[in-house]
Amino acid sequence: MKLRVGIPRALFYYYYFPWWKAFLEALGAEVVVSPETNKAVLNDGVKLAVDEACLPVKVFYGHVLALIGQVDVLFLPRLVSVEHKAYICPKLMGLPDMLRASIKDLPRIIDVTVDLSKKPEKLPELVLEVGRFFTGKKKEIMAAWHEATRAQEYAEGLIRQGHMVDNVWSFLAGEAEGLTVDTGAKRFKVALVGHAYNLYDRYISMNIIDRLSRLGASVVTPDFLPDEVINTEAARLPKRMFWSLGKRIIGSTLHFLQQSDINGLIHVASFGCGPDSLVGDLVERYSHRSGKIPFLYITIDEQTGEAGIQTRIEAFTDMLAWKGAS
Amino acid sequence: MKVTFPHMGNLYLTARALVAGFGQEAVVPPPCTKKTLSLGTQYAPEFSCLPLKINLGNYLEAAEMGAEVVVMAGGVGPCRFGYYAQIQREILQDLGYDMEMVVLEPPDAHFRELIDKLNYVARTSWRERLHYAQIAWWKTKAVDDVERLVEKTRARETAYGTADKIYEQARDRIDQAWTKKTIRAAVEEASAALAAVETGRAEEEVVRIALVGEIYTVLEPFMNLNLERHLGRLGAEVTRGIYLSEWINEHLFGGLLRVKGSAKEAKKMAAPYLNHFVGGHGLETVGSAVYYARQGFDGLIQVAPLTCMPEIVAESILPTVSHEQGIPVMTIFLDEQTGEAGLVTRLEAFVDMVSLRKKRKRERVAGLA
Ligand code: SF4
């Protein structure tokens, strides 16, 4: 019997799923991903989490609940830092403990602490630590690591070609038939920045990418850009950005602001998101200072309605159309 | 050069003395008021945490008084505090202010760096600076000492407000005292005056409550809407998880001094409930619940700005700790909309509950005897 390992379809699923899946499967596990976010998942999460938590964390709780009873082990690494001198978010540093405190019948969890902020060279150690849940053979773990890296690179290659993260992930998991390409006629190009779990979770984002597309926008996201571009641009900040996700947002914004074919910039953030409350301010400030590209800031929480989002992006694309015509 | 700094409770006492050591003029921002807050809210990012907004208000008010340099602490993550200065700098720049910002960043955020950074404006000798640093430290400890006594008296005094009057006088005297002798004299006098305050509440009626949470909210009465005073009036003796001297030692003196305080010990007690640092004082908050439960406290109150990340983590875990360690816990998040009246209602309900619980416990013990 294969060990069934549950991965919540939330938060860092949207960054590392190909790696996680390939690694776990190479070590003989059966990977079970929770269903796409829906009303029930959200409601469960909202009920369980504290009111003050941000929507993505609440949704994460919901996904964990959805996996209980379905799996033998939950894959919930404590993501402190995935690179030198940068962090994710204080909430993710405490997430496994938050879940333990809130859910009584939690199955066994793999909660390896990933902290590369001080010593990035610790990565192999961490990979071995996770691998040892499954096998004592170092060689097997190293082979699985190799597989995982290849899978992640392949997946990211597909994204750079212009496919959206959720589509690529579903395709790789065999949930989607193929990779979709948006072929509708486009009137303008919009850069959509934000955390991957806000952009590509269709329930959270209320399908914002499709909505924009239907309004005639071709959408580009930070994930289309190579890391070097993001790092180089972010390095221009007077103060080093110490949040990895914030760096992706601000680095890509600085890049998009220099592209003559970008007509508008939208930042999607969770209501109450700590890092984005400041990163968003910089994005807005810099796009104002550049004076060229219209900017829209959208915050979402469990109360946000589809109608509200639709109205706001319609007004925004109308303005872009009007600007283009003048 | 006119040097200013953000308000955080009694921090201005320490800061004024440190700045004096550099032969500079300190511009203490006006005490935080609604005006400070509304200035801050007007220009700060809408969803930023409240300390950033209030501090921005402090700088703007200090600028009106001619301040040219802002000195503040900084950081390198994981929490927002580390990015405060940069955001505030951008705002001041866009508003057309020409203020220099001197940011003390860890891991070197200690006194040596403060000296380095202020050196370019310094007119004083090393000996003088060291002397003033000592004075700053004595003042900090002095005001903490008085405050600890005030917390006891507040919960017992018959005429509400007497202890606070003594406290304010002592604070002014400490602010104006420039020798160890006069500083200590201010403490001794306050201590004698507090001992003479008429008290009425029976000892068993006083409940002991620990106040923990985000540091700025704990230390700044404007931010916490005078929570400690209200609790005192309700008959609760408050002990804070952290006092100014601990923060100063940690952030300005690089932890070089020995300070009495529970924060360090509390931190170690967070496991197994919280097993990792989460920025800010989240770990201390969770550990404190264990620490104060074991110390026999009757209740614990967690305070923080709305959206405060480390404290949201702690809040999520506290119910479990509260249940297992047997200490009632209440969490209060504050933002610019929070009203003092609503806060007082919540405090009353909490104090009632812990008082009743304490009484029942006492009766049970009496019944057994
Ligand atoms: S980065 Fe923002 S959205 Fe993500 S978990 Fe932290 S607070 Fe929530």
Ligand code: SF4
């Ligand atoms: S600890 Fe809380 S108040 Fe302080 S920077 Fe972090 S989120 Fe803001």
